Amino acid sequence: MYDCIIIGAGPAGSTAAKTLADKGFKVLLVEKFKLPRYKSCSGVLIKKSMDLVKLYFGESTPQFTMCAPTENRGMIFTTDKGKEYRFEQEGLNVWRSSFDNWLTTKAAESGAEVRDGTAAIDRKEQDGYVTVTLHGEKTYTEDARYVLDCEGVVGSLKRKILSKPQGYITTFQTFNKGTVDLDYHYFYAYLQPELSEYDAWFNVKDNLLVLGVSVKDPSQIAGYYARFLACMKELHGLRIDEETKSEKWLMPHIRPGCAVQYRAGRVFFAGEIAGFLNPMGEGISAGMESGHCLACAVAKHFDDADMICADYRQSTATLKTYMERQWGFVAGMADTFAEKKLK
Ligand SMILES: Cc1cc2nc3c(=O)[nH]c(=O)nc-3n(C[C@H](O)[C@H](O)[C@H](O)COP(=O)(O)OP(=O)(O)OC[C@H]3O[C@@H](n4cnc5c(N)ncnc54)[C@H](O)[C@@H]3O)c2cc1C
Missing domain, CATH: 3.50.50.60 (FAD/NAD(P)-binding domain)
Known part of the structure; x- marks a missing residue:
């Protein structure tokens, strides 16, 4: 026992x-x-x-x-109205x-x-x-x-x-070789409704650019992800040379x-x-x-x-x-x- x-x-x-x-x-x-x-x-x-x-x-x-x-310096949010908020904080x-x-x-x-x-x-x-x-x-x-x-x-x-x-939210993220005009020490979250049904995000792990979207309806992943990539290209000069991995997961709603x-x-x-x-x-x-x-x-x-x-x-x-x-x-x-x- x-x-x-x-x-x-x-x-x-x-x-x-x-x-x-x-x-x-x-x-x-x-x-x-x-x-x-x-x-x-x-x-x-x-x-x-x-x-x-x-x-x-x-x-x-x-x-x-x-x-x-290794050092994460905080989180940068963009609201659904496109306004940016920075939360500086020590992290790993x-x-x-x-x-x-x-x-x-x-x-x-x-x-x-x-x-x-x-x-x-x-x-x-x-x-x-x-x-x-x-x-x-x-x-x-x-x-x-x-x-x-x-x-x-x-x-x-x-x-x-x-x-x-x-209830669940489905997450989808890809790992990519490439470059983007953002500070790799931050986690970026985007709350604009055209980019995801919940949030979209960007961060870097061992030089791989991680780009993700989360949705309530999994059939919508491709559309939201394509819009998110287009937005990152236009606003932050995202260039993807090779996608090395993609994965879906769940989180509680x-x-x-x-x-x-x-x-x-x-x-x-x-x-x-x-x-x-x-x-x-x-x-x-x-x-x-x-x-x-x-x-x-x-x-x-x-x-x-x-x-x-x-x-x-x-x-x-x-x-x-x-x-x-x-x-x-x-x-x-x-x-x-x-x-x-x-x-
Ligand atoms: C895309 C994504 C990004 C995230 N990013 C962050 C982040 O940057 N920072 C952060 O703090 N959190 C993040 N989270 C959330 C974080 O991963 C979870 O909240 C956290 O892992 C929850 O911890 P847990 O111990 O409850 O569950 P888990 O870490 O999921 O562990 C549960 C374990 O139980 C095992 N298990 C399940 N069922 C059984 C069973 N029947 N028998 C035996 N074993 C079982 C599973 O295999 C798993 O290993 C993220 C989540 C997702 C999906």
């Missing part, structure tokens, strides 16, 4: 696993992909994420997880596969048992514990007092537990009110699967913070699931208020975020 089975080795799951292992709990962290696993991401660690890494993992983000330019540029794998390694060093290539495919609530069905080379079960579901945006287990599906799902029985949710995500898809800090808060609540009230939930809600209240404020702020910059133009 494990104290906790944690599902998903992203920032939320690895932070929760390390926090509980440090406190002496018997923890199993399962990840459906072989580690290091790939995650589509701009890989910007904002200052808050950098600080949380130090706080929860006891050291600074290591150099080997970073890509060039990382490859998520290396960064997340480092977090998982730290959790393992603290004593968490890590099983990669293993998906949680079902769970059954028992009297005082949960039986989790795992699928790796074979299908088998493990028991735990609690499950900490940190599955990320598409939670197959969560979909089995809760019937109401979460955060709606005004920023609903969070904390719990279903003895299963608790943290990170994106719970609904923790900041504007422009900044979710690493929210993943780590919610994973840590949940782990602390479990450690403090181990014999009382209701108390765990109450504590978890309370300790993430500031995070949720911050999210609501930030999404409210972005809604002021573009109607799509205020849902005024939703079909």
Whole structure:
């Protein structure tokens, strides 16, 4: 019997696993992909994420997880009316596969048992514990007092537990050799409705120009992406010599009110699967913070699931208020975020 089975080795799951292992709990962290696993991401660690890494993992983000330019100096928004806002802030540029794998390694060093290539495919609530069905080379079960579901945006287990599906935004980004007349140290977000149904973005990773659009309707990707490229060519002299990769992903569609799902029985949710995500898809800090808060609540009230939930809600209240404020702020910059133009 494990104290906790944690599902998903992203920032939320690895932070929760390390926090509980440090406190002496018997923890199993399962990840459906072989580690290091790939995650589509701009890989910007904002200052808050950098600080949380130090706080929860006891050291600074290591150099080997970073890509060039290693320093991110902030974010530059263009509103739906074409007005530019600059937010200068210290940050880092990382490859998520290396960064997340480092977090998982730290959790393992603290004593968490890590099983990669293993998906949680079902769970059954028992009297005082949960039986989790795992699928790796074979299908088998493990028991735990609690499950900490940190599955990320598409939670197959969560979909089995809760019937109401979460809304999604589809992201599409390409990696390109080429040049553009912009400062590579910044993350650029464009909120003009003709360029995306949510946001379009540009940043640089190891000299590759990353260009992305996000949409509510995936059939619209090609049109929005073509308009975004044309706009970047016209306004910033974008020149693409070769597209090296393109990828689609999902992120939760955060709606005004920023609903969070904390719990279903003895299963608790943290990170994106719970609904923790900041504007422009900044979710690493929210993943780590919610994973840590949940782990602390479990450690403090181990014999009382209701108390765990109450504590978890309370300790993430500031995070949720911050999210609501930030999404409210972005809604002021573009109607799509205020849902005024939703079909
Ligand atoms: C295009 C894009 C760009 C982004 N850019 C940034 C950025 O620059 N900065 C930032 O802070 N955030 C960014 N984000 C958001 C960020 O990636 C997420 O918010 C963050 O990864 C959420 O962390 P998590 O731990 O909740 O989930 P994840 O990081 O998604 O981790 C969940 C893990 O669970 C595993 N898993 C899923 N189901 C199961 C299962 N049934 N059994 C076992 N394992 C399972 C998955 O394989 C995955 O490894 C971006 C997102 C996208 C899509």
